[in-house]
Amino acid sequence: MRLFVAVTPPSSALAELADATALLHALPDAGRLRWAAPDTWHFTLAFLGEVDEGLLPELTERLGRAAHRHPAHELWLARGGRFGDRVLWAGAEGDVGVLGELARSAAAGARRAGAGVDESRAFHPHLTLARATGRVSLRPYAEALADFRGSPFRVGRLELVRSRLPGSGVPGERPRYETLAAWDLRT
Structure with a gap:
């Protein structure tokens, strides 16, 4: 089975970001992006x-131990960015250092349990908003989110x-998360 370890912001934070990103769909070439649904962020x-x-x-067991070693903390979704012209994302501010430590502990616990961990990239807290399908400049999209700052929320769960990757071959089908x-x- 294909797995990942995550933190999901509350629906109120995701709704604020969805409102901010709604305007991006009117930018040129927005139809050439594969947009992630807010309920998957x-x-x-x-x-x-x-x-x-x-x-x-x-x-x-090991992920449970990792979670209990780290305190609940506060974040807020903020600004936009991009990984080249491949991925458009929204970032986070607040206690991102605590989130980074939680990420390191989760990866270490997974490795000790015998699971492979993709360590090809350093941890960079972000929510993937869209992926480019072809040659699209993501700069205007990231710039449109430069001033976005959501309300603070409590991160309390790992x-x-x-x-589950799409298997039907239907264009536009997305992975399903469970x-x-x-x-x-820790509180």
Whole structure:
């Protein structure tokens, strides 16, 4: 099964961001972007890829320990950015250092449980908003979100999420996410 470890902002924070990104759909070439649905927005702390189901008991135990080592903390969604002209994202401000430590602990716990962890990129807290399908400049989209700052929210939960990739071949079909386990952070 394809897994990742994540933190999901509350629906109120996601709604604020959805309102801010609605205007982006009127920009040139917006139809050439593959937009992520707001109900799929999350911070990926560790991407595990394909994980054998037999590892789940050890993995969930270790991720639970990682969650309990870190305090609940405050973030808010803020500004936009891009990874080249491939991915448009929204960032975070607030206690991002605590979120980074939680990401490192989650990745370490997953490795100790025997799961592979994609460490090809350093952790950069972001929610993927859209992916370019072809040659599209994402600069105007990121610039349009430069002044965005959402309301503060409490990060209090770590999640293990299963990603089911589309298999139907229907154009535009998106992955489906299912939370397999969740743990409260230390209060």
